[in-house]
Amino acid sequence: MNDPMKWTLKEAATAVLKRRIGCVELVSASLEAARRINRVTNCFTRIEEESALSSARAADCRSAHGKVPMAGIPLAHKDMFHRKGMPCSYGSSPELAQVPKATSHLLAALDRSGAVQIGSLHMSEFAFGATGHNDHFGPCRNPWNSAYISGGSSGGSGVAVAAGAVFAALGSDTGGSIRIPAAACGAVGLKPTHALLSSDGAMPMSRSLDCFGPIGRTAEDVALMMDCLASTGEGEAARFSCRLESDVKGLRVGIPENYYYDDIDPVIESLMEASLLRLERLGCKLVKVKVPDHQELTSLSYIILGAESATYHAERFARHEASYGKQTRARLLHGFFIPAAAYVQAKQLRGLYFKRFMKDVMSQCDVLHTPVFRRPTPTLEETDLGHSLESTRMISDLSHCTRLTNYLGLPAVSLPCGFCPNDLPVGFQLIGRPFDEPTLLGLAHAHEKVSGIRNLVAQVA
Secondary structure: OOOHHHOOHHHHHHHHHOOOOOHHHHHHHHHHHHHHHHHHHOOEEEEOHHHHHHHHHHHHHOOOHHHOOOOOOEEEEEOOEOOOOOOEOOOOOHHHOEOOOOOOHHHHHHHHOOOEEEEEEOOOHHHOOOOOOOOOOOOOEOOOOOOEEOOOOOHHHHHHHHOOOOOEEEEEEOOOOOHHHHHHHOOEEEEOOOOOOOOOOEOOOOOOOOEEEEEEOOHHHHHHHHHHHHOOOHHHOOOOHHHOOOOOOOOEEEEEOOOOOOOOOHHHHHHHHHHHHHHHHOOOEEEEEOOOOHHHHHHHHHHHHHHHHHHHHHHHHHHHHHHOOHHHHHHHHHHHOOOHHHHHHHHHHHHHHHHHHHHHHHOOOOEEEEEOOOOOOOEHHHHOOOOOHHHHHHHHHHOOOOHHHHHHOOOEEEEEEEEOOOOOEEEEEEEOOOOOHHHHHHHHHHHHHHHOOOOOOOOOO
């Protein structure tokens, strides 16, 4: 049998269903891969071998795997989703960890689907960061080359999936934290429409901007995860995966004439052009569009983020300031000085800017196509800037193309489109209308088929 951890989630689920592999065997392969990969990438905060094997044995004892779509499928998640009785670090110091009294809504949904959680994954401290650096756990490293960043703040999720330790992982996205590591690691990451998936039992950063979603190795795997995460009953159990094969011919793909391609690296630009040509070959219509002033929207987004994160941390920060990492401490302190009037205005303007964006941009196209990064993925050394002003600028640069969607609440998916000369993957982004994730995933799936770029598994030494 070939290495099962190189299968897609769909292939693994089918193999379990048809009894070609047992749940214990599959989970054991995942645990072995996780230990090996973690030694190089530092993508796990905790590997839960005993509980994972216990869950796998229970799954093998069930007679009807067909009733649970992901029976025995090994997953791991960003260490911010609560599981009753299990420590949750939030990527911070032991003094700030918590032992939750209840399991998060999303983990509970995956439990019902039969999935097995094998561990918890590295994250930027309290989700403050876009690179994978962490003062408490050390940096999370890119699986294609450990000298490079994993992206953040869901760096462990991107690495564990792309390296073949697990088939999918949950992350959070407040300004790009699912899409950035997905692009840096060569995975598919979906930031759903705001509030589509429950935030119950997940650490908040900024409830007005936070989104939670899956990272997988293919668009189909992400759709299967969404089937489980968003289901509210048997009638809509496959509302994402069942539409993957929808005809994309005639879809209007918007190409922004301003902002997204400002100061873009020629290598990245050529890969963006290649992905657009593939979409055109699929029958999509490419249309040029002008987007609004993103700098203003980004500033409004930072006001909301700063004020809400400072409010959430205020009491804990007052008692344990020294336990926070330097960069996190600096960003939180900034939030404490944001005027209430500025916060209220930033919230009130969201509706106005959303209506303008839908009228001026999304009326002309069905999806908007953009880069995720405008430059190749940087190294850990290049981005190790501590809590300096340069660090703030670097984080803003990394999230240049992703932050708008959080402010406007729009869904977006990041997927691979090729490699740079240094053999690191590059991703592009599709932005859609609210609750139109099926169109985004269907177009991503179609692109995978014509490009041949799917199920990338990094060979970690």
